[in-house]
Amino acid sequence: MSHAESKGPELAGVVGFFSSPETLLKATQKTREAKYKHFDAYSPFPIHGLEKAQGLKRSPLPYVTFLAGLTGGCIGFGFQYWTSAINWPLNVGGKPFNSWPAFIPVTFELTVLLAGLSTVGAMFFLNGLPNIKKKAFDPGITRDKFALMIEAPPGFGQASDDDEYFDGVTPVKKKVVDTGTAFEVSSATSFLKGLGATDIKTVYNEGWF
Amino acid sequence: MHNATAIKNPGPFQISSQLKMLLGLFVVLGIAAFVGGFMMDSKRMWSSFVQNHFYFLSLALGGIFFASVQWLTGAMWSAPVRRVSESFTAYLPIALVAFIILYFGMHDLYVWTHASHVKDDPILSGKASYLNVPFFMIRNVVAFGLWIFFTKKMIGNSVAQDANPDYKFTAKNRSMSPLFLITFGVTFTMAAFDLLMSLDPHWFSTMFGVYCFAGLFYSTLAATCLLTIYLKRKGSLEGIVNDNHLHDLGKFMFAFTVFWAYIGFSQFMLIWYANLPEETGYFIHRLHGAWFYVSVFLLVGKFAVPFFVLMPRDAKRDQKVxxxxxxxxxxxxxxxxxxxxxxxxxxxxxxxxxxxIGLTLGFLGLFGLAVARFLSKNNVVAMGDPKLAESVFHHHQ
Structure with missing residues (x-):
């Protein structure tokens, strides 16, 4: 067997399952304190304080909304001004060409429209959606399971295409440039065990297609 | 997960005697301005009187409006601040007295009370079956009666729940809330039409009621937020109201800043666009002379400043802001x-x-004393509210 030319699925990381939101919250906090850089928590419902335990930064989404809204407003007003006062001035009811009060509804609507659509678009982009490269590793995380995955850094390693993959043998370690606690399957497994995970699995990335 | 017994009842709140003296002084100044103004320039005094009467009446009604919306929706987040808004209703009986006093200023304020003028004016003659003094007094006193009736019942339930944390009080208030809100919508529109719109009896705007409501909720939310922060700084709400509740109040203030601008602009734009002579007078007065600058202030100051200041998340969580x-x-x-x-x-x-200034301080003093008296007799937090325990540990995602 040759590890270097293996074509098996890429190692995603080691996942530990927890029985309650509280234990997941504590485990997440400890994983962060242990200076693991790549890890993620999975829960079927929002857990208060989880984002803090994970050390997640605030999303840049509000800035996208604000700037898109501003752009929409400028386009909305600017286009009406240009058509009504510059390009094709028409006398409507004796009102001035630049009748700004009449432009406000369209300006408002375009502000909301662009802000709204951009927010949805940016939300998908920032979340990495749609995600066809990774399947959920266990359907239970949308139902009744709480999980914490210590992730392998990108390009960490791949399972070989032979039986070893199913035996969970440590895959080949490629060169990883990373700070914080280095990832290793065995150490991550014992770390999760120490946190009180009820079930620990090594998982591999599986795509939808 | 959390236990209701963990919340310590802060009890009633006593304002300092210095503050009480100050509010009392304001009342004295108000009475002096009332008497002095009445003798020097009664029309000017009454115009200030009706302005301040409506301003503080709006705050008092806003208090019960806010609480009703919380009961109706079964809101969790607002449980610790609801009693603060309820305290504003203590001013309602004083507002009734102010309205009765206003009766003596009607001749100065409302041209439709002048029989000789109405006789020569076909429009006012046509409106006389509605715009006449007896009907004006009757319907407004009835409105006060309804407001005070609902307030006594609903706030009575809320306070009774402090001693006896029974869910039935919440259920009762939830059932009364839609009745009150519908009554409020009709009666407050009527009060706005009668007290303010009929100052120019030729002019009419069907949006005037909702415009006044937008201002009512705008100021009520600001006042609720200020009193909440005051009580928190004084220690009464410390450990009960946290940044998340203030954040939610801030969001409400932000939202109703936009709502006011939306309503205000809608009223203006429809009249401006249609350009009908019977409607435009109102805005012609307000867009000429020095009033133009006041109109600009409303657009920039009443809308744009709070809108942009309250937009960032951190601003809504900052007590100073x-x-x-x-x-x-x-x-x-x-x-x-x-x-x-x-x-x-x-x-x-x-x-x-x-x-x-004197009349404004006078009304402020009366309002402040009424609210202070309410808070000194009742817990500053609705201790019996079934949603309080959950709300005290209220966190945002």
Whole structure:
């Protein structure tokens, strides 16, 4: 067997399952304190304080909304001004060409429209959606399971295409440039065990297609 | 997960005797401005009187409106701040007295009370079956009766729940809330039409009621936020109201800043666009002379400033910012009320002098004393509210 030319699925990381939101919250906090850089928590419902335990930064989404809204407003007003006062001035009811009060509804609507659509678009982009490269590793995380995955850094390693993959043998370690606690399957497994995970699995990335 | 017994009842709140003295002094100044103004320039005094009467009446009604919406929706987040808004209703009986006093100013304020004038004016003659003094007094006193009835019942339930944490009080208030809100919608529109819109009895706007409501909720939210922060700083709400509740109040203030602008602009744009002579007078007065600058202030100050200041998340979680914006919003609402009343009497520009300042302080003193008395007799937190325990540990995602 040759590890270097293996074509098996890429190692995603080691996942530990927890029985309650509280234990997941504590485990997440400890994983962060242990200076693991790549890890993620999975829960079927929002857990208060989880984002803090994970050390997640605030999303840049509000800035996208604000700037898109501003752009929409400028386009909305600017286009009406240009058509009504510059390009094709028409006398409507004796009102001035630049009748700004009449432009406000369209300006408002375009502000909301662009802000709204951009927010949805940016939300998908920032979340990495749609995600066809990774399947959920266990359907239970949308139902009744709480999980914490210590992730392998990108390009960490791949399972070989032979039986070893199913035996969970440590895959080949490629060169990883990373700070914080280095990832290793065995150490991550014992770390999760120490946190009180009820079930620990090594998982591999599986795509939808 | 959390236990209700963990919440310590802060009990009632006593304001300091210095503050009480100050509010008492304001009342004395108000009475002096009332008497002095009445003798020097009664029309000016009454115009300031009706402006401040409506301003503080709006705050008192806003208190029960806010609480009703919380009961109706079964909101969790607002449980620790609901009693703060309930305290504003303590001013309602005083507002009734102020309304009765206003009866003596009707001749100065409302041209439709002059029989000889109405006789020669076909429009006012046509409106006389509605705009006449007996019907005006009857319907407004009935409105006060309804407001005080609902307030006594609902706030009574809320306070009774403090001693006896029974869910039935919440259920009762939830059932009464839609009745009150529908009654409020009709009666408050009527009060706005009668007290303010009929200052120019030729003019009409079907949006005037909702415009006044927008101002009512705008100022009520600002006042609720300010009193909440005050009580938190004094220690009464410490450990009960946290940044997340203030954040939610800030969001509400932000939202109703936009709502006011939306309603205000809608009223203006429809009249401006249609350009009908019977409707445009109102805005012609307010867009000429010094009133133009007041109109610009409303657009920039009442809308744009709170809108942009309250937009970032951190601003809504910062007590200093909320206090600054809250005070500013209350002043902006006062200027809006001035902008509604005074141009009917002074076409050139606003008049703000000893009469206006004195009367405003007088009403403020009465309102403050009424609220302080309420808070000194009742717990500052609705301790029996079944949602309080959950709300105290209220966190945002």
């Amino acid at each position: 909320l206090v600054g914006v809250g005070v500013f919003m209350l002043i902006a609402q006062w200027i809006d009320m001035l902008w509604i009343v005074q141009p009917e009497f002074y076409k050139d520009g606003p008049k703000i002098g000893l009469i206006e």
